[in-house]
Amino acid sequence: MASEIFCPECGSKIKAGLAFCPNCGHKLSQINASTKKDDSTTTESSLQRSGNATAVQQPKKPLDKRLIGAFFVIIVIIVGGYFGLKDYYQPQKQFNRIITAMGNPDKSLAKYIKTNDPTLQNKISDKNLKPIQKYFEKNKQALAELKTTLQQGSTYNNTYSIEQSGKAWLFFPRYKVNVAAAYVTLSTNHSGVTFYQDGKKLTTTTNANYSKKVGPVFPGLYTFKSGGTISGKKLVNTSSSTLVSGSQNLSLNLRIATFTISGSKGSTVYLNNKKVGVLNNSGKLKFKDYPISNNLSAYLTLKVSGKTVKSKTVNVSNKLAYGYQTISPSFEGVVSKSDAEELLGNAFSGTEYGTEDSATAELFVGQESNSSYNDLLKFFDSFKTNDNIETYNSEISKINSVTPSGKNKAIVSYSVKYTFTTSGDSGDSTKVQQFTYPNAEIVKQNGEYKIQTIGVTQSADWEKDYSD
The missing domain is CATH 2.60.40 (Immunoglobulin-like)
Structure with missing residues (x-):
């Protein structure tokens, strides 16, 4: 509020801002100037005090948004990492990774293996564990049995067991397979023979009764070899051997x-x-x-x-x-000589009696509809209607060869000996003939061998007559 002013001439109270006193007419410009200066000073001082008060009461600045964002990112990473590791180290998932590595030589296995043998513990490495992986890669059934046995908490082959071994990241139980040590004693029958393990030289024998104990080693598939010169001839004996826990012997005689x-x-x-x-x-x-x-x-x-x-x-x-x-190495699905002889023998002896033995038809593909089956029936039936033939029989005398002709098929060459007893005016006589059938076909159907065709014969290989 502006200060009250009075006319310096007559003393009358006047309003600020008037140029002349309304009572006496005195000029008031100097008083107004002074008043304005005082008001300005007062206002300026007031503003300064107000400004100082504002500076003292100014609020704190908010936290940097980037710092807050970084903090939350770190929290998310920590929480996410924990749950990710918790999932990764689940016992079943660890177990699955172990089994996969044990059956695959391309996988790292050392991190999953431990042993109670202090000497063998120092040998744990992916290279030294390859025999385990090679064995289970080759024997998938054994790998499946290993998995089942370990899942049940049992020991497989007195060799492999699964155990908790410390913790991962301080929180998560870590599991490993405990492997028992294996030993093998190599022997041979000559001196000067060198033993090898997977291509690595072990030792050379100094006498015929020399033996070499190898171990401790990890179980699994190994290649052992002995080599030497005996009577001027270089001889080698190679053995692919599966070692299990404990001790075993291996003869590598030359x-x-x-x-x-x-x-x-x-x-x-x-x-x-x-x-x-x-x-x-x-x-x-x-x-x-x-x-x-x-x-x-x-x-x-x-x-x-x-x-x-x-x-x-x-x-x-x-x-x-x-x-x-x-x-005689055999072919898959191809009849052996002994089985062919038995099958053809049953077919010939069965059809001698006609259709009375219905089981004979089951030896042929298509049974009663098989043309060879019906040809044999007609063949033996012709002997029955021959008045000169008293008796007859047939016998498979030899299986000459069995030749694979495709999957589950073979061409069989065989010989049949026929014996006939005949009667006539000159008395009784016996004739023996042998015929060879070079192209019979025997196939395998539903796990059983059956005759597709009996083959064709042209003439007797030989014949003999015997008279009473």
């Missing part, structure tokens, strides 16, 4: 043997996956003084209708150990 591989003529012979020859016209190939290893195996291949078929693989060493000198 020896030679003579044996024959037989099968369909023209078949190619392989020993330990190496081509070594072809079966001759008699379907045979002989090997003399051949070096024998524990895992010496043989198989045949044969071209059929433009395709190459492979036989089953036979362990030659095992066959020789059981006294077999002739070894």
Whole structure:
């Protein structure tokens, strides 16, 4: 509010801002100027006080939004990381990863393995654990059994058990497979023989009774080999062996043997996956003084209708150990000589009696509708209507060959001996004839061998007459 002013001339009270006193007419400009200056000073002072008060009462600035955002991001990462790790280290998921690694040599296994053997504990590495992975990769059924056994909390083959082993990230139980140690003692029958484990030289024998203990090692699939020069001939014995926990012995004797591989003529012979020859016209190939290893195996291949078929693989060493000198690898789904002889023998003897033995028809593809079955019935029926034939019978005298002709099919060459007793004016006589049927076809259907055709014969191989 402005201060009251008075006319300096007459003393009358006047309003501020008037140029002259309304009472006496005195000029008031100096008083107004002074009043304005005082008002201005007062106002300025008031504003200054107000400004100072404002500066003192100014509110705090808000927190930086970026700091708040960063804080929440960190919280999200921590919480998300915890739940992510909790999911990753779930016992079942850990177990699944362990089983997968044990059956796959391309996976890292060392982080999942522990052992109670202090020496073996220092050998834990992906390289040293490959034998375990190779074994389970090759034996899927064993891997499935391992998984089931460990899930039940039991020990597999007295070798593998699953245990908790510390914690991951301080919070989550970590599981590992505890593996028991394996040992193997190698022996041979000569001095100067060198032992190898997976290609690594172990030692050389100094006498024929020398042995070498290997271990502790991890269980699994290993290749052991012995090699030396015996009587001027270099010999090698290689054995792929599966080691389990505990101790085992492995003989790596150096020896030679003579044996024959037989099968369909023209078949190619392989020993330990190496081509070594072809079966001759008699379907045979002989090997003399051949070096024998524990895992010496043989198989045949044969071209059929433009395709190459492979036989089953036979362990030659095992066959020789059981006294077999002739070894005949068979083809999958292809009838063996002994089974072919039994099947054809039952077919011929059964049809001798006509349709009385209805079970005979079941030996043929299509049963009663099979043309070969009906041809045999007619063939033997012709003997019944021959007044000169008193008795007759048939006998499979030999299976000459069995040749694969495709999947579950084979061409069989066989010989049949017929015996007839006849009567006539000159008395009774007996005739024996042998016929060869080179192209019978036997197939495998629903797990059973059946005759597709009995083949065709042209003339007797030989015949003999016997008179009373």
